Amino acid sequence: MSTDKAPASAVKKSSPAAQRKVLVAVGVIENSQGEIFICRRGADQHQANKWEFPGGKVEAGETVAQALARELAEEIGIEVHACQPFMQIEHDYGDKHVTLAIRKVTAFSGTPSGLEGQPSRWVSVSELNQYDFPAANGPIVDKLNQAVSCKL
Numbered sequence: 001m002s003t004d005k006a007p008a009s010a011v012k013k014s015s016p017a018a019q020r021k022v023l024v025a026v027g028v029i030e031n032s033q034g035e036i037f038i039c040r041r042g043a044d045q046h047q048a049n050k051w052e053f054p055g056g057k058v059e060a061g062e063t064v065a066q067a068l069a070r071e072l073a074e075e076i077g078i079e080v081h082a083c084q085p086f087m088q089i090e091h092d093y094g095d096k097h098v099t100l101a102i103r104k105v106t107a108f109s110g111t112p113s114g115l116e117g118q119p120s121r122w123v124s125v126s127e128l129n130q131y132d133f134p135a136a137n138g139p140i141v142d143k144l145n146q147a148v149s150c151k152l
């Protein structure tokens with residue numbers, strides 16, 4: 001038997017189930033008028049052409065807040081100064097299982113725009129229901145609407 005093989009532990013690949021699991025940092029960004037910034041996903045992306053709250057996958061060694069700051073700088077050109085936990089959602093799309101770690105961006109600088117060519121806009125919370133979001137996003141839109149209906 002050959003003895004020059006790497007030990008099994010060194011070549012072990014993560015299971016197919018683990019490979020389709022992703023942790024995603026998602027930013028709910030609000031302006032002084034209470035509007036929320038949303039972007040449209042590309043035609044070649046997962047959940048193609050749906051609207052989203054900007055963000056992306058957390059990379060190895062990053063915290064959610066670090067990933068959020070990196071993604072929002074890359075995708076929409078803002079610098080995040082502070083964020084707060086908003087909610088966490090687990091959703092299985094069949095081809096992919098996502099954990100959305102959603103943060104409310106409470107302080108940022110810069111003017112957000114779609115730096116990757118993606119359509120983007122500020123919309124009032126009551127208008128969010130008119131946009132086609134990925135199925136996982138339903139509870140985010142509901143929670144934002146509940147917060148608005150509680151304001152006097």
Ligand SMILES: Nc1nc2c([nH]c(=O)n2[C@@H]2O[C@H](COP(=O)(O)OP(=O)(O)OP(=O)(O)O)[C@@H](O)[C@H]2O)c(=O)[nH]1
Nearest residue numbers: 024026046047052053054055056057096098134136137
């Ligand atoms: N950014 C973002 N991703 C979402 C939302 N809702 C949702 O289900 N996702 C899912 O989260 C996953 C990762 O998001 P992403 O595609 O933005 O990741 P990324 O920026 O790192 O993209 P990349 O893979 O092109 O580098 C996708 O499967 C996407 O469908 C959302 O509101 N915002």
Ligand SMILES: [Mg+2]
Nearest residue numbers: 054055056057
């Ligand atoms: Mg993204």
